[in-house]
Amino acid sequence: NAGVTQTPKFRVLKTGQSMTLLCAQDMNHEYMYWYRQDPGMGLRLIHYSVGEGTTAKGEVPDGYNVSRLKKQNFLLGLESAAPSQTSVYFCASSYSSTYIHTDTQYFGPGTRLTVL
Amino acid sequence: AQSVTQLDSQVPVFEEAPVELRCNYSSSVSVYLFWYVQYPNQGLQLLLKYLSGSTLVESINGFEAEFNKSQTSFHLRKPSVHISDTAEYFCAVRTYMDSNYQLIWGAGTKLIIKP
Numbered sequence: 755n756a757g758v759t760q761t762p763k764f765r766v767l768k769t770g771q772s773m774t775l776l777c778a779q780d781m782n783h784e785y786m787y788w789y790r791q792d793p794g795m796g797l798r799l800i801h802y803s804v805g806e807g808t809t810a811k812g813e814v815p816d817g818y819n820v821s822r823l824k825k826q827n828f829l830l831g832l833e834s835a836a837p838s839q840t841s842v843y844f845c846a847s848s849y850s851s852t853y854i855h856t857d858t859q860y861f862g863p864g865t866r867l868t869v870l
Numbered sequence: 871a872q873s874v875t876q877l878d879s880q881v882p883v884f885e886e887a888p889v890e891l892r893c894n895y896s897s898s899v900s901v902y903l904f905w906y907v908q909y910p911n912q913g914l915q916l917l918l919k920y921l922s923g924s925t926l927v928e929s930i931n932g933f934e935a936e937f938n939k940s941q942t943s944f945h946l947r948k949p950s951v952h953i954s955d956t957a958e959y960f961c962a963v964r965t966y967m968d969s970n971y972q973l974i975w976g977a978g979t980k981l982i983i984k985p
Contacts, residue, residue: 758913794879796960796975797914812972844913859906859973861913 756780760845760862767835767869775830775865777845785848786828787812787859788820790841797844803828835869842866872896872965876976884984885953891946891979893935893961902964903944904973905935909957917959920944931955956983 758779767773777786787802799812803822817839819831828847832839846859873896883889895903902921906914918929925937935946944961961976 794977796874796876796977797962798975799972802972846914858916858919859914861915863911863913 758845758847758860758862760843760865762865763863764866765868767832767867769836769869771835773832773835773867775832775843775845775867777828777830777847777862778826779828779845779847779860780826781847781849781860782825783847783849783860784825785857786822787846787848788818788828788830789844789846790814790839791844791864792841800830800843835867837869840867840869872963872974874961874963874974874976876961876979878979879977880980880982882982882984883951886950888949889947889951889955889981891959891961891981893944893946893976895942895944895961895963901937901939903935903937904962904964905929905933905944905946906960906962907957908960908978914960917946951981951983953983953985955981957981 761776784805788800789797791797798814800818801812801820803809806825809820821829843865845862848857848859875894877892904919905917907917908914918927920927920937928934933948935944937944958978958980960978962973965974
């Protein structure tokens with residue numbers, strides 16, 4: 755049982771390049787999330803998904819796109835990378851229940867992205 | 871909208887000393903509160919949570935937090951810290967925003983254990 759995995763672990767991009775971050779979970783969770791973590795700012799929600807085929811915007815969605823074609827995978831895309839997107843990106847998942855978001859979120863190990 | 875404030879960005883303490891990490895939230899009718907811990911170079915993991923019932927909640931590794939409605943606080947405490955507690959600790963609150971529930975996170979507090 756691997757939990758939540760993220761690929762890649764590290765990446766360096768040039769301004770304007772594009773890339774996709776992959777998140778996979780093997781816990782059959784309905785909900786999945788993408789966060790970015792910046793020093794002194796905690797976690798900020800980029801996009802999230804409440805089930806296969808659905809996505810929704812979080813607090814800081816601009817410059818990112820997501821897709822949830824399969825229940826176990828949640829992809830985060832950067833269309834045209836900017837230095838402001840230099841950050842550590844975390845994926846998380848949680849089980850669906852009546853009390854949405856009171857359930858524990860399980861996090862992946864993170865992807866450290868640098869945009870030059 | 872809900873907000874979470876962690877007043878201390880870093881808290882240095884000596885090993886075996888007590889520690890308190892402070893968390894305050896903006897008031898709401900119903901509150902669900904969480905503490906997550908991030909060990910170096912790892913993702914976050916749940917430490918403890920308050921949903922309802924007893925205002926004092928405990929974790930398996932000796933941390934506890936008390937929900938104080940009148941002071942809108944959810945401070946994390948441990949009576950005696952160990953070097954292995956070195957980590958960053960995040961407080962979070964559930965909020966209802968844009969027709970969905972979301973977690974709002976504090977900025978984090980780094981716990982630095984001095985030998």
